[in-house]
Amino acid sequence: MLSFLLRRLMQTVPILVAVAGLIFVLFSVIPGSFESSLMDDGKSMIDEQTVQRIRKELGLDQPVAVRFVRYVGSLATLDLGTSFRTRQPVTTVIAERLWPTLKLALAATLFAVVLGIPLGFLAAMRPGTLIDSASMVVAVSGLSLPKFWLGLLLMYLFALTLGWLPSFGYGNGGISHLILPAIALGVSPLGLLARTTRAAVLDIMNADFVRTARSKGMSEVRVVRWHLARNALVIVLTTVGLQFGSVIGQAVVVEKLFAWPGLGSLLVDSVSLRDIPVVQGCILTLVLFFLVVNLVVDVLAALVDPRIRYT
């Protein structure tokens, strides 16, 4: 088990370094990315001398290799640079937006899991029936719905017309503000989870060992609980984990719609304002999350299914 964990860690770290390198190349080396943040429609708003002075201040006049080494070094000390706009350390800016995004992602994933897995299970237990078709129609519709459209419709219905829930913002951190964004974000993973669960359960239902168990006279309830659920668990667990990771990335649009103060809306605002250090920091944080979630999912899957420990 430990060697599995170590192996996975060794695979993860190079990816993170490679992403950091890619982000660095994208933003620091491609000419014009700094200048374009000071320009409006191609015309510089500031005179040449001041631009040079700012470049020197921000350390952008050093050769590329020096800058990259300094960047990696500062990453190791968790120093992500200083925001161009607010002059605050990027780490501070990101830290205060971290929890709202996590909360939203968790809520959305919970919503998807609680509704999606039973739906997929139900469809698989009665394949080919109306229930099966109806569930899958719901699932594929959920996958195809634009999140911001659903969010707008939910906002109009529940917040503005019925007045049951607030229409935007974080509020004091209570549940009522969380519900609408979580649903808007969670419908798509719900669809995917339902389909994956259905496929996984169907796969196992047709497997030999289930047929053996039934022909041995095992009761249906025990078959479901012992064989089906446990074997499907691995696939479903992996999908849930992956969905949680990707939901963090997809939260961007929902956060902007509901004015949710998370990493996603920070990223969008920083991109609009060309605040490069914050953009870099956000992307690295999101990627780090995704990789950590993947790692945890792999370890959990290996715990449940010992066969995985040898891959």
Added chain:
Amino acid sequence: MKIRVNLWLGAVLFVTVVLAGILAPWLAHTDPVMDANLMNAETPPGAEFWFGTDAQGRDIYSRVLHGARISLTVGIVTQLINTVIGVALGMSAGYWGGWWDDVVSGLTNMMLAIPSLVFALAVMAILTPGLTSLLIALGLTNWSHTCRLSRAATLSVRNQGYIRAAQVLGFSDLHIMMREVLPNIAGPIIVIGTLGMGGAVLAEASLSFLGLGIRPPYPSWGSMLSDARDQITTAPWVSIFPGLAIFITVLGLNLLGDGLRDILDPQDRARRS
């Protein structure tokens, strides 16, 4: 005979949207950008304006039709770019193996670690806003899925007899890849390409919604929804139709992809009981 509902329904929806886009100049009632009459601003749907008007008095029906052109163009072109890059990298990696395979696999793993929308945002941050930048940004985001698939498919085909025979006969690697490998791995690639197109349409709409894609006044479904948010109390109908258009398009593509998968991907056929 089994009626493949997925395939036909998806095809019908998608073709409808494509036709709406192609025929937009003839089906639309007004010019989507220029015909803005403030006197008509925020009129509810009715006889004259089928879908109502927005805050500038533009006919939403016409804008939705013209929006189809933009959204579909972006969706199709970006998915084509993604597919070409993905197949080129994946097929060559699977065929040649060795260090090139390591490089491509490393690149693919790296791209898979970055959420696609986040990467598209990052690229848009350094390019000037516009249609070309959008095509580049989205075209560089999703190739990793196609790449992984092509690589796996190529690996499974690589040791077949006909490949060996072609090699012995002296055909060049490029010839073998294009004429022998590619036709045999085309099925899953077409499926993922169709599904990816749906994702690309959603991604374009998301970026335009965030103000980083197609900018107003050009009619993009995403930017129309962004405007709709500001008018949700005064003109709620503005929110309905662009979103519905996106939904129908993506649903059609998803169903079409599922239907194609039923036909083209033999592994999955066994699962459909």
